[in-house]
Amino acid sequence: MNVTAPLIEVEKLEAWYGRRRILNGVDFAVNPGEIRVIMGGSGSGKSTLLRHLLGLHKPRSGTVRLLGVDIARASERQMLDVRRQIGVSFQGGALLTSLSVGDNVALPLREHTNLDEATIRIMSRLKLEVVNLGGFQDLMPAQLSGGMIKRTALARAIAMDPKLLFFDEPSAGLDPVVSAELDELILRLRDALRMTIVVVTHELESAFKIADTITVLDQGDILMTGTVDAVRHSDNERIQDLLNRRPREIQVDADAYLKRLTEEAA
Amino acid sequence: MSDSENACISEDLGGYVLVRVCGEVDLSWSQQVRDAILAALGNGGVGVELALVTYIDSSGIAALVEGFQTARGKGKRFGVIAASRAVLAVLQLARLDKVFPMFADVDAARAA
């Protein structure tokens, strides 16, 4: 594969939820070694975009290429190869509650490699050390705090030393100190393990701290993709609204409004 | 992909074995490195030289950890020699740079 080719390439991606359009023909690319933050308020379509990037949804229109593979056309084997090189840390951790912390982290290794059990043990505990959870491998997920769950999820996401790491809302629901530690960790992971990282968040502070580039999503459209500075100094009104936490102006169409309020089958 | 070829060469230097590793150590061949280190431990102390390693993943690190642990169990000496920047970054990430005996070069390792 060409070294400079983007790891993620999205072209004209449209997504629908029932009759509602969530993404309006999104173009999106992430280069190797980059930390990309996808930012946007709730309802901006960022979760939907992420689900497409993870291959959890097949695009109905447009293409999504991960590591050069078009996920709509990939065979199961190809998809599996792609997934082995991708790590995902979900918003709520999504740890398997029936497995201990150590087994959760070791799961991808046990499923996808033929490594010696001793090697797997060392590798998975090493990942727990990286996220500062050394020695916690025998706890069950139910015994963990929110921050520990997030860190365990991160340890599991990097268990296979993925090329591409997705991190959904790293700081949601965490106290500022823990979330700052996580931000620090994300930066170190990129530097030491040469990962390309995509972070979805609505936390501005953390976004500005970790991002190389930021994509701002609003109501299914990409408003801009650029460096932290470019986004900060953008003269786009919606972006400034987001940055300054201003509530958006809602355009009122009197006819449509009245129709919504009065008609039986709106 | 890599500037240098992936390789793992063991040299018996009398009393200890120098294992030279080059290239990108990843899942695809890290078991070879592990086997080389464990085999070398049969003949005495082991120094693992990593100057030409451009990338190492956690399975490679695991090989080092297992080697070190085995060496300690057998009362043999073990050292990581001339770790490249790529290796150092990963070791620091897991704070293993404070665990392994680290040496700047082969002579320093021999002196110690």
Add this chain to the structure above:
Amino acid sequence: MPRALHDMNALIRPLESLGRATIGSLAGMGYAAVLLGESLYFSVAGWRIGQPLRPRAVAEQMRQIGVDALPIVVLLALTIGIMLGIQFIAALSAFGAQSQVVVAVAKSVTREFGALITAILVAGRSGSALAARIGSMSVSQEVDALATMGIEPVRYLAAPALLAMLVMLPALTIFADAVAIGGAALYSSPALNITPSAYVMQTLSLLEPGDVWQGIAKSAVFAVLITLIGVSTGFSVAGGAEGVGRATTRAVVLSICWIIVVDMIFSYFLNR
């Protein structure tokens, strides 16, 4: 709104919801069929595409579905056996046909009650547990996490349950048959003036292999029904913890309805 249009709406609405429910249940059946196909595919050929079925997962499911259900199966089967003894003695003695009690119990237990009671019990225990487990995993994104790790959720969660159920439900059924006949023997032998062991010997001489097979064949079909309904309602859960609760109830009610209807259909065709 004009009056006529309003009336039309009153007519169309129920039709609409009926149509939607029909499409919904058809879609549900289609989904269950896909799950069945995929589970079987992964069980047979999964190892070839890097999705092997883990014997350990199957064994764990077999323990949960089969072994853990033994005490309650024994208790219920024994009770049903005694109950059948009571009823047949009462009913048949009215015709002076007490001697027919043994054969009546033997045939009704092996052909019908053993499989039916076991299946209903397992639907309540394990069908609901499957729906609850997979449902809460869907809600907490664990299913998504498995998929993104390259572990097919159907292979990891559904296939082991299906195989375990296919082995354990027939096994439990045979066990329940034996215990129920034992229960009937304990109650009826004094009334029939024979020893319990003579009762059992008489049962064995009266039973044909076809009687037992009929129950076992049914239980295999029930096993598929219970697993598919539990797993598919689990995977389709939406709407948080409340959704999981609803799915659990739905799985049990649907399974039991299907079991009884399918049982009736089977009995009709097998006993013509």
